[in-house]
Amino acid sequence: MPFTDHTLELDGCRTRYRRGGKGTPLLFLHGAGGMPVVLPFMEQLAQRFEVIVPDHPGYGRSDEPDWLENIHDLAYFYLDFVAALKLERVVLVGNSMGGWMAMEIAVRNTSRIASIVLVSPAGIAAPGAEPADIFLLSPEDTVRQLFHDQRFAEERLAIPVTPEAIDLGLKNRHTTARLAWEPRLHDPFLPKWLHRIDVPVAIVWGKEDRVLPVGIADELKRLLPQAQLKIFEHCGHLPQVEKAEEFCDFVVRFACK
Amino acid sequence: MQIVLFHLMPYADLDLGEGRRNGTVWVTLPNRNFDPQKGHRLYNRYLDELEYGEELGFDVVAVNEHHQTAYGLMPSPIVTASALARRTQRVKIAILGSALPLRAHPMMVAEEHAMIDVISGGRLISGFVRGIGAEYHTFGVNPTFSHDRFHEAHDLIVRAWSEPGPFSFHGHHYRVRYVNLWPRPYQKPHPPIWIPSQGSKETIDWASHSDRRYTYLQTFSPVKVVQRYLKQYRDTCAGYGYACEDRQLGWAVPVYVGETDQSARAEAKQHFEAFRNVYVRMPLEMLLPPGYTSRESLKNVMKAKAQMFGDVTLEQALELGLFVCGSAETVYRAFEQYWKDMRFGNLLVMCQFGTLPAELTRANMERFARGVLPRLKALD
Numbered sequence: 001m002p003f004t005d006h007t008l009e010l011d012g013c014r015t016r017y018r019r020g021g022k023g024t025p026l027l028f029l030h031g032a033g034g035m036p037v038v039l040p041f042m043e044q045l046a047q048r049f050e051v052i053v054p055d056h057p058g059y060g061r062s063d064e065p066d067w068l069e070n071i072h073d074l075a076y077f078y079l080d081f082v083a084a085l086k087l088e089r090v091v092l093v094g095n096s097m098g099g100w101m102a103m104e105i106a107v108r109n110t111s112r113i114a115s116i117v118l119v120s121p122a123g124i125a126a127p128g129a130e131p132a133d134i135f136l137l138s139p140e141d142t143v144r145q146l147f148h149d150q151r152f153a154e155e156r157l158a159i160p161v162t163p164e165a166i167d168l169g170l171k172n173r174h175t176t177a178r179l180a181w182e183p184r185l186h187d188p189f190l191p192k193w194l195h196r197i198d199v200p201v202a203i204v205w206g207k208e209d210r211v212l213p214v215g216i217a218d219e220l221k222r223l224l225p226q227a228q229l230k231i232f233e234h235c236g237h238l239p240q241v242e243k244a245e246e247f248c249d250f251v252v253r254f255a256c257k
Numbered sequence: 258m259q260i261v262l263f264h265l266m267p268y269a270d271l272d273l274g275e276g277r278r279n280g281t282v283w284v285t286l287p288n289r290n291f292d293p294q295k296g297h298r299l300y301n302r303y304l305d306e307l308e309y310g311e312e313l314g315f316d317v318v319a320v321n322e323h324h325q326t327a328y329g330l331m332p333s334p335i336v337t338a339s340a341l342a343r344r345t346q347r348v349k350i351a352i353l354g355s356a357l358p359l360r361a362h363p364m365m366v367a368e369e370h371a372m373i374d375v376i377s378g379g380r381l382i383s384g385f386v387r388g389i390g391a392e393y394h395t396f397g398v399n400p401t402f403s404h405d406r407f408h409e410a411h412d413l414i415v416r417a418w419s420e421p422g423p424f425s426f427h428g429h430h431y432r433v434r435y436v437n438l439w440p441r442p443y444q445k446p447h448p449p450i451w452i453p454s455q456g457s458k459e460t461i462d463w464a465s466h467s468d469r470r471y472t473y474l475q476t477f478s479p480v481k482v483v484q485r486y487l488k489q490y491r492d493t494c495a496g497y498g499y500a501c502e503d504r505q506l507g508w509a510v511p512v513y514v515g516e517t518d519q520s521a522r523a524e525a526k527q528h529f530e531a532f533r534n535v536y537v538r539m540p541l542e543m544l545l546p547p548g549y550t551s552r553e554s555l556k557n558v559m560k561a562k563a564q565m566f567g568d569v570t571l572e573q574a575l576e577l578g579l580f581v582c583g584s585a586e587t588v589y590r591a592f593e594q595y596w597k598d599m600r601f602g603n604l605l606v607m608c609q610f611g612t613l614p615a616e617l618t619r620a621n622m623e624r625f626a627r628g629v630l631p632r633l634k635a636l637d
Contacts, residue, residue: 017269136542138283166559170552174401177547182397 003046003053004039010084011077012141013068016061017054024114024255026091027082028053029098031238032134032176033146034060041244052066054081056101058175060168069096071123071179071187075104091255095119095240096212097176098248099185107193115200115255118239119247120212122185124223129215131185135177139169148208148236166174185212194223201227202254206235206242228254258596258633261317261351261605262310263509266303268327269612272293272452273535281539282327283391296330302615304340306608306622309615310622311348313626316634317382319351319605321453323386325395326360328536335369342377348378352510353453353474353605358403359396361433362408364438367417369443374553379443384451384474385411390544401548404459406430420474427622451603453509456486457554465501472603473505477537480578480595483508487599507603508595511580511610514624515543518583524617527570532611533579536566541566554632585628596636604633 005018018038026049028035028042032197035053045051055062059078065071078101082090092113094102099121106116122131132145138158147153187231200225205217214231219231230250240247259580268291275290276282307318320337323329331337334352341350350373355366374381387407392402406498409428416426422437444447451472452464464471474481475489485507490589494501515521539599558565581591592604595627606627609618 133394135546136540138540138542166556167552170547170555174547174552177399178401181393181399181401181546184397 003042003051008081008084010069011057011065011080012076013057013063013065013077014053015057015063017052018042019050019052021049023049024089024091025050025052025087026093026251027078027087028213029092029094029101030056030059030253031096031098032172033205034062034168034172035212036165039241039244041240044244044248045251046190048256052085052087056098056175058178059172063176064171068175068178071100071104073221074101074179075108078105079109088112089114089158091115091117093117093251094121096237097122098172098182099123100180100209102130102225103190103197104187104199106199107190108196110197112200113199115195115202117190117202117204117251117254118220118227119204119239120206120209120217121153121203121220122180123190124220125183125186125188126219129213130221131201131213131216132211132250134185134211135173135181146237147242148206148210148234152236152242154247167199191223200254202246202248202250203227203229204232205230206232206237206239206240208235211237211239258601258636259504259508259631260630261312261318261319261507261603263319263321263353263605263607263608264303264307264308264609265321265323265329266299266564267532267536267609267611268296268330268333269299269609269614271327271535272614273531275326275614276535279561281391281543282536283539284325284394284543286327286338290327290470296514300330303609304337306345307623308343308344309335309619311345313622314630315348315626317351317603319353319382321353321384322356322358322386322388324392326391335373337569338373338381339376342380343371345377345380348381349380349382351382351451352384353382353430353451353511354386355415356386356388356392356393357405357410359388359392359398360410361541363413363493364417364436366410367414370414370438370441370448371418371438374442374444374448375440376497377443379448380441381444382451383448385414386453387549388429390549391539393546393549394543399548400546402430403549408463409420415435415447415450416577419434424494424616427615451507455485457481457550458489458552461486461490461493464548465505467499468501468569470494470499470505471510472505472507474509474603474605476509477511477579483578483595484599487601503600503602504603506599507605508599508601509605512588512606512608512625513580513582513613513619513621514585514629515582515587516584516624518587521583521587523574524570524630525580525613528611528613528617529571529574529580529582529610530569533574536611538566585624587634588625589629592633596633
């Protein structure tokens with residue numbers, strides 16, 4: 001099922017996004033590494049959903065708008081984005097930084113959101129569960145930390161590094177720092193307002209996550225008691241990559257029930 | 258030429274093996290490696306050395322700011338500069354510099370510098386820096402706002418020093434209802450401002466602007482790089498429509514003067530190499546966090562990584578002009594030639610580096626002061 005490329009000029013920001021499949025709209029918000037290619041899980045989800053995967057402002061092929069200073073700016077941007085695309089009853093899925101964005105969006109307004117899947121999201125801090133210092137890791141160690149099964153890391157590290165990939169990597173890293181350097185990878189005020197999320201939520205985590213340890217899942221479950229918690233065994237920070245089939249099955253079951 | 262005695266105050270008692278094993282003495286080297294009793298002796302020794310600089314005829318003594326590192330034990334240069342303000346009479350005192358974006362509020366910097374200027378009777382030279390990349394890791398200050406915070410803090414400080422208060426300041430990062438500095442600085446309109454830098458176009462364009470004309474210091478760089486950036490500064494001044502004065506340029510470099518070239522090298526070698534290969538070292542990700550430099554500069558550093566992050570011997574450092582070492586005659590001749598090429602009005606010599614012990618530091622300072630300093634001052 002092919003994805004097509006689109007550009008939306010919104011809030012002064014040329015925003016690139018991919019769109020594929022038919023059905024209920026599913027907005028996937030990527031993490032700190034961006035989403036440079038169409039991944040198998042996107043193809044699989046596109047068999048059941050109309051999948052929309054934007055490059056966030058400041059990431060990938062989208063512009064870097066001057067107004068982008070913190071995660072709240074992106075929350076308001078995405079409320080504009082779903083309105084601009086006239087999306088209703090959206091399944092919102094976000095991984096890592098994207099999961100954080102999903103929560104920031106949902107505490108503000110859920111009127112266009114049907115349900116939310118938070119996939120090892122950043123956004124909150126948990127006592128005793130210190131995230132990896134992603135800004136001190138070398139590029140190779142960053143890739144290795146993402147996965148439990150190092151074959152995924154080897155595969156990714158084997159891809160030749162092009163000048164374009166270096167540029168995109170630096171751009172994504174810059175925006176991630178802007179949004180998440182301090183407070184590191186979370187918003188200390190977010191827990192105060194998580195109770196405002198009034199749609200079904202699932203929390204998905206890899207048990208062996210070495211970027212955001214699974215201990216954070218317990219804290220998030222405490223803050224979102226109505227949420228369904230799903231832990232994938234033998235899985236790192238990117239369940240949608242490392243456990244693609246099980247992940248997609250879970251999303252379908254959760255969002256279509 | 259104005260000659261500045263510059264000190265980093267490193268933790269010279271460091272177990273170098275520990276520093277090597279940790280990969281860096283910045284950010285992550287456990288502080289059990291700092292022994293407060295040894296620290297006590299080092300601080301007092303280093304302050305003595307700077308005070309001795311006045312007696313030896315240096316024009317300026319200089320301190321700087323670094324955080325959570327064995328590289329330099331001055332998280333607050335305000336403390337050392339304050340001590341010097343009371344213990345010296347004639348020499349100027351340079352803070353090179355205060356790391357503006359790292360400080361919670363620029364008003365504190367404005368106040369503290371003004372205090373030292375008033376206490377010392379107008380002997381303060383103020384330096385402003387952004388702090389090095391590693392310090393954005395230790396402080397948690399967002400490096401992608403580093404330039405913005407620096408410029409805004411600078412504007413607030415200079416206005417607080419020079420404009421009648423009270424007035425209000427409305428910035429993006431700092432907002433103050435009442436800017437009304439007590440004390441106002443002793444010097445009019447304010448202390449001279451120096452900008453130490455590793456070299457960047459953005460910094461040169463800003464510092465050399467005809468509204469500012471700040472003294473630009475190129476620090477610890479191969480001499481070719483020093484030449485390139487000082488020339489760039491002069492060219493930029495010309496582009497702004499004025500001729501750069503020599504006093505606007507400075508070069509900071511470690512120096513060792515021995516009785517002979519051979520003995521100088523033998524005495525300095527292990528200490529310089531410890532400085533360059535243990536104290537300075539850090540991984541790229543620590544040195545240049547996102548936003549600290551432009552992405553273009555970052556890519557250039559990534560390309561030069563092997564060269565920048567590998568070990569350098571004393572011999573290689575001398576060839577690169579990273580270090581000036583030899584008999585008084587050799588050292589004088591080297592600086593005379595460099596001066597003829599670059600016409601920097603300020604030379605900052607670091608007479609203590611790495612593990613260089615007290616006796617060698619004193620001997621180095623004395624030989625420099627006797628055999629090099631008066632001749633350099635006479636250059637014009």
